[in-house]
Amino acid sequence: MDYGWLMFLFIALLIDCPIASALFVTDISVPEIVDFRDNVTLSCSYDMRGHTLNSVKWYKDHEEFFRYSPLTSPIYMTFGVQGLQVLDGKYLCNESSCRLDLSLQGAKSTGVYKCEVSGDAPHFKLADKADNMTVAALPQSDPLIESFNSMYRMEEFLSATCSSDYSSLPTRLTWYINGEQPLLGELQPSIDTSIPAHDYVLRRQRLQVHFYLQGQRFFQAGKILELKCVAEIENYPELRRETTLSASLSQFDNFNNQMPLRHANTNSGARQRNSLGGRTSIISAILAVISLLQCLWRPS
Numbered sequence: 273m274d275y276g277w278l279m280f281l282f283i284a285l286l287i288d289c290p291i292a293s294a295l296f297v298t299d300i301s302v303p304e305i306v307d308f309r310d311n312v313t314l315s316c317s318y319d320m321r322g323h324t325l326n327s328v329k330w331y332k333d334h335e336e337f338f339r340y341s342p343l344t345s346p347i348y349m350t351f352g353v354q355g356l357q358v359l360d361g362k363y364l365c366n367e368s369s370c371r372l373d374l375s376l377q378g379a380k381s382t383g384v385y386k387c388e389v390s391g392d393a394p395h396f397k398l399a400d401k402a403d404n405m406t407v408a409a410l411p412q413s414d415p416l417i418e419s420f421n422s423m424y425r426m427e428e429f430l431s432a433t434c435s436s437d438y439s440s441l442p443t444r445l446t447w448y449i450n451g452e453q454p455l456l457g458e459l460q461p462s463i464d465t466s467i468p469a470h471d472y473v474l475r476r477q478r479l480q481v482h483f484y485l486q487g488q489r490f491f492q493a494g495k496i497l498e499l500k501c502v503a504e505i506e507n508y509p510e511l512r513r514e515t516t517l518s519a520s521l522s523q524f525d526n527f528n529n530q531m532p533l534r535h536a537n538t539n540s541g542a543r544q545r546n547s548l549g550g551r552t553s554i555i556s557a558i559l560a561v562i563s564l565l566q567c568l569w570r571p572s
């Protein structure tokens with residue numbers, strides 16, 4: 273029996289196995305949504321499984337814009353592609369990972385970004401991973417609450433307006449009054465304003481809330497009235513922004529009088545009248561009960 277052949281096969285397998293096995297792109301990091309004014313960092317990591325790294329290529333919508341090829345010179349190359357620019361010197365790649373920084377050019381920067389890794393000869397194994405990036409004009413500030421005062425009284429009418437910042441993605445505004453959404457009748461139809469800018473149509477929402485300060489909502493909240501406006505963008509919960517303002521709320525309440533100072537005199541008068549009125553009504557109630565009893569006990 274010729275063991276030499278078997279030995280040769282065995283060694284050939286040992287050598288060949290790691291080379292023939294697949295290599296992997298283990299992770300890709302592409303922001304899902306970014307503002308067109310921001311620079312972004314893309315990165316990709318890979319497991320060569322014993323292969324030598326031949327190149328890492330980055331594509332936007334199948335067009336190559338960056339290449340790292342450690343076995344040739346120059347090691348790094350960039351290619352002009354519509355919608356992005358690789359920032360000078362802002363890239364670093366090695367045998368296990370590759371990252372680079374880009375500046376963007378608005379809506380045309382939106383696309384599929386792919387990292388492709390290739391092994392060396394003779395197999396030139398390929399592996400890739402891709403992710404979508406949406407480049408939008410995102411709100412740069414929290415929603416703005418207007419015409420809200422720092423002090424209100426019960427039974428008063430309150431009206432306030434919330435405006436979202438301009439954005440290329442539709443924004444939805446929601447009001448909360450002491451943590452609860454207003455009733456339907458307390459909201460005006462929202463007003464949508466749009467302007468063209470930076471190759472986008474930017475839209476802004478305005479939503480007015482108006483209601484009487486009365487009822488359970490305010491008694492439970494004590495002396496504070498809190499208005500919150502939340503601006504949300506569909507499908508991107510991480511872009512939620514909110515503004516909260518609070519005001520002191522004076523009650524027309526005999527026991528916890530918190531009237532503003534300038535009303536102090538008139539109010540103490542009112543209190544006296546109120547307590548007098550209270551006494552009168554107790555007396556009339558007693559009288560009513562007595563006369564009712566008289567009716568019931570009147571001999572027939």
Ligand SMILES: *[C@@H]1O[C@H](CO)[C@@H](O)[C@H](O)[C@H]1NC(C)=O
Pocket residue numbers: 309310311359375
């Ligand atoms: C993006 O990077 C460029 C070049 O480094 C820099 O000049 C610019 O200020 C950066 N922009 C932002 C928004 O960070």
Ligand SMILES: *[C@@H]1O[C@H](CO)[C@@H](O)[C@H](O)[C@H]1NC(C)=O
Pocket residue numbers: 364365366367368369370371
């Ligand atoms: C490759 O670069 C990353 C940083 O980009 C570093 O964390 C890692 O240790 C490097 N790996 C090797 C094998 O040099």
Ligand SMILES: *[C@@H]1O[C@H](CO)[C@@H](O)[C@H](O)[C@H]1NC(C)=O
Pocket residue numbers: 384402403404
């Ligand atoms: C990118 O988005 C498109 C649709 O918008 C989807 O069909 C595709 O699967 C996405 N690609 C990746 C890599 O997520």
